[in-house]
Amino acid sequence: MANDPLNLDEPDEWAGLWWLPNEPDYQVPGVLRYVPKDGLVLSLIGTFEDRIMTTHAPGVVSIHEGLQTWDVIHGAAEQREITLLGCVPSASTRTYGARVKTPDKQTVLATMAIIGAHVDSEDKAAFSAVEVSVEDLGNWAASSVFEGFLNAPDGILDGSATISVKPLETQSVEVDGTEFRLAHRHTLPFFDQRRGGTVGRMRDTAFARIAPPDAFSLSDAMGSASLVQDLIALATHRAAGVIWLRLELVQEGSASSADRPAPRRNADVLYSPSAVGKHDAKAADHHRVFFTCASLPFEEVIPRWFEAYGRLQSAMNMILGLRYAPARYVESNLLTAVGAAEVLHRGLGIDEPPIPADEFKPMREAMLAHVPEEHRERLKGALRNDPTLRDRLYALAARPDQEAISMLMPDVDRWARRTTLARNDLAHEGETPKHSIEELIAVVDVTTAVVILNLLHELGVPAERQREIIREHPQLRSTARSAREWLVAR
Structure with a gap:
C-alpha cells in the first residue's frame, strides 16, 4: 500500500533535487538509493563544494587537505521532502579543462534519511x-x-x-x-493470480x-x-x-x-x-x-521496563551484545558476561559494603599509619570497602526464584568460585590455565543466564514462569546440563 512504512530490509530509490540548507537556491539533481547492506548513497549530477579552502585575497585561494562534510542535506523527490543526516562525500569528478565538457558528478554517503520531512538536525523537536x-x-x-x-x-x-x-x-x-x-x-x-493457482493474502x-x-x-x-x-x-x-x-x-x-x-x-x-x-x-x-503479553500484560511490563531500562541499561547492553554480536572467542564472552553481572549488581542498588563504613574507616587509617609516607597514597587507593566479584555473584544468585536457580545450577558456590577465578586469571595473567574450554563455556552460559533471570525478576516474571524457562527453553536447558557436568564440586 502507498502509505505503508518503508521496510529497512527492502531497497528503494528517489530521484529529485538536493541542496544544502544554507544555500536553498543552489539545487543539484541526483538519485538517492537505499540498499540494506550498503546504506544510503546519494549520486549527484553536479557537486556541492567539498574542498576546504581559504581565501587570502580576491583570486587568491588556498586548498587544504581533507574534505568538507555536511550535517544535513535537504531534498525533494517523488513528491516527498527528504532530509539526509551525517553526509560525507566519497567521490567527486570534475571536468575542468576536459576536451568534451560533461556534468560534474559527486557521490555522498549518508548515515540516516528522513523520508517525508525537512528537519535542521537530529536534535530539533519536530x-x-x-x-x-x-x-x-x-x-x-x-x-x-x-x-x-x-x-x-x-x-x-x-x-x-x-x-x-x-x-x-x-x-x-x-x-x-x-x-x-x-x-x-x-x-x-x-x-x-498465479499460473499454477491463486494465493490469497492478508x-x-x-x-x-x-x-x-x-x-x-x-x-x-x-x-x-x-x-x-x-x-x-x-x-x-x-x-x-x-x-x-x-x-x-x-x-x-x-x-x-x-x-x-x-x-x-x-x-x-x-x-x-x-x-x-x-x-x-x-x-x-x-x-x-521467555515471556509474552499473555504471561506479563503490556500495561504492567512497560512501566517496569521503562524504569529498569535507565537504571540497568549498561548491564542489558552487555548481555544483549552476546545476542547481537557474540565474540568468536570464549575469553571475550567471559569478560562480557562477568562484566554484565558486576554492572547489574551495582545498578540493582544492593552494593552494600562488606564492612560497615564506621568500622572500615578507622581500620584503614590504622593500617596506613604503618606504611611509609612515599607508599601511603598508593596503598590507600588499594584499600577499598567494595564487595568482591564472588560477593556480587552470590548476591545475584540469591535474587531470582531459588528453585529456578537450583534447576539452572545445583552448586552456586562452585559457579561463583570458578567464575571469579577464570575472570581474575584472564584479567591479570591473560590466560585461564586452570579451566578447560568446556568449563569456560559453561561459566559464560550460566553467568549469562543468572543475569537474564535477574532482569526477568526485575520485570516481575512470576517464579513459576522462571522455572518453566529453565525446563523448556532449549538453550537454558542445555546450559543447566553443562552446569551439572562442569560446575559441580567433585
Whole structure:
C-alpha cells in the first residue's frame, strides 16, 4: 500500500533535487538509493563544494587537505521532502579543462534519511510520536486480528473454512506522561493470480507507538525505538531487528476545523540499526520466548521496563551484545558476561559494603599509619570497602526464584568460585590455565543466564514462569546440563 512504512530490509530509490540548507537556491539533481547492506548513497549530477579552502585575497585561494562534510542535506523527490543526516562525500569528478565538457558528478554517503520531512538536525523537536515495528513483536504481543474457522458439521471436516479479521482494541499505558501503545495494522484481502493457482493474502503487523507529552527530536525517537527493540530481544533471547521506524510530525498552524481534524503527517526513517529486521522471516518458536503479553500484560511490563531500562541499561547492553554480536572467542564472552553481572549488581542498588563504613574507616587509617609516607597514597587507593566479584555473584544468585536457580545450577558456590577465578586469571595473567574450554563455556552460559533471570525478576516474571524457562527453553536447558557436568564440586 502507498502509505505503508518503508521496510529497512527492502531497497528503494528517489530521484529529485538536493541542496544544502544554507544555500536553498543552489539545487543539484541526483538519485538517492537505499540498499540494506550498503546504506544510503546519494549520486549527484553536479557537486556541492567539498574542498576546504581559504581565501587570502580576491583570486587568491588556498586548498587544504581533507574534505568538507555536511550535517544535513535537504531534498525533494517523488513528491516527498527528504532530509539526509551525517553526509560525507566519497567521490567527486570534475571536468575542468576536459576536451568534451560533461556534468560534474559527486557521490555522498549518508548515515540516516528522513523520508517525508525537512528537519535542521537530529536534535530539533519536530515530532509528536514514533512508531516502530521489531522482529517478533507480534509473537511477543500474543495477539492477532486474524481468526480462522474450519467447518465440521457432525464433527467431519467438509472442506469449507473462513479467515476473519476482527480489529483489536489498542493496548496502552502512560509512564511519566509518555503514552505507550501496542497496536496492529492489517491489510485488506488480496488475491494473487498465479499460473499454477491463486494465493490469497492478508498481513497483520504489530507495532509499538510512543507519544511523549511534548515534541521530541529524532535522537529521542531513536532512543524510544531502542527501548522497544531491547525489550523484545530480552523477551525472545535473540537479536531483534528493526523492521521499520516511522515518525509523526508536529502539526504546525491550524489547517483543520472542529469537524475535520488535520491529517497526520508521517515520515519514515532509513538507517542502519544494530540489526535490520527481516519482515518475512519466520517468527521465533514459542518455546524460545521467555515471556509474552499473555504471561506479563503490556500495561504492567512497560512501566517496569521503562524504569529498569535507565537504571540497568549498561548491564542489558552487555548481555544483549552476546545476542547481537557474540565474540568468536570464549575469553571475550567471559569478560562480557562477568562484566554484565558486576554492572547489574551495582545498578540493582544492593552494593552494600562488606564492612560497615564506621568500622572500615578507622581500620584503614590504622593500617596506613604503618606504611611509609612515599607508599601511603598508593596503598590507600588499594584499600577499598567494595564487595568482591564472588560477593556480587552470590548476591545475584540469591535474587531470582531459588528453585529456578537450583534447576539452572545445583552448586552456586562452585559457579561463583570458578567464575571469579577464570575472570581474575584472564584479567591479570591473560590466560585461564586452570579451566578447560568446556568449563569456560559453561561459566559464560550460566553467568549469562543468572543475569537474564535477574532482569526477568526485575520485570516481575512470576517464579513459576522462571522455572518453566529453565525446563523448556532449549538453550537454558542445555546450559543447566553443562552446569551439572562442569560446575559441580567433585
